[in-house]
Amino acid sequence: MALVTFSNPDYKDKTVYAVAGSHTETLLKIAKENKIPVQFDCQDGECGHCLVRVTSVDDKDRMGYFLTDKEQTVLKELGKLTQEQIDQLHVDDMPSEWRLACQMIVRDEDVLVEY
Ligand code: FES
Structure with missing residues (x-):
């Protein structure tokens, strides 16, 4: 189980339990199931509307x-990551703080999601 806290200045923070490890359990799916108004459009990693910032807590x-x-292409287009930063994340084996909610699979870690 992972605890996922969704945070947005316009709404009350909401923390939900997520079953980690399921390949279908994207952050966007969890948000929708819990009526959290994370924006989205394509749901396929192409439009960038579901951009979120994810911090391990x-x-x-x-x-x-x-x-x-x-996801790399969209995050670069949105100016959130450069190719150098992406390469460095791979070298350091660290996750990106910027993610697309429709592409991010929740894992067994507690995270803060700013949307
Ligand atoms: Fe379009 Fe996630 S909804 S990239």
């Missing part, structure tokens, strides 16, 4: 996360 070691080509 538990004591575990951070785990690297491989961004798909689609």
Whole structure:
């Protein structure tokens, strides 16, 4: 189980339990199930509307996360990551703080999601 806290200045923070490890359990799906108004459009990693900032908030070691080509392309287009930063994240085996909610699979870690 992971605790996912959604935070937005216009809404009350909401923390939900997520079953980690399911390949279909994207952050966007969890948000929709819990009526959290994360924006979205394509739901396929192409439009960038579901951009969120994700911070790990538990004591575990951070785990690297491989961004798909689609997600890398959109995050670069949005000016959130450069190719150098993406390369460095791979070298350091660290996750990107910027993610697309429709592409991010929730793992067994507690996270703060700013949307
Ligand atoms: Fe379009 Fe996530 S909804 S990239």
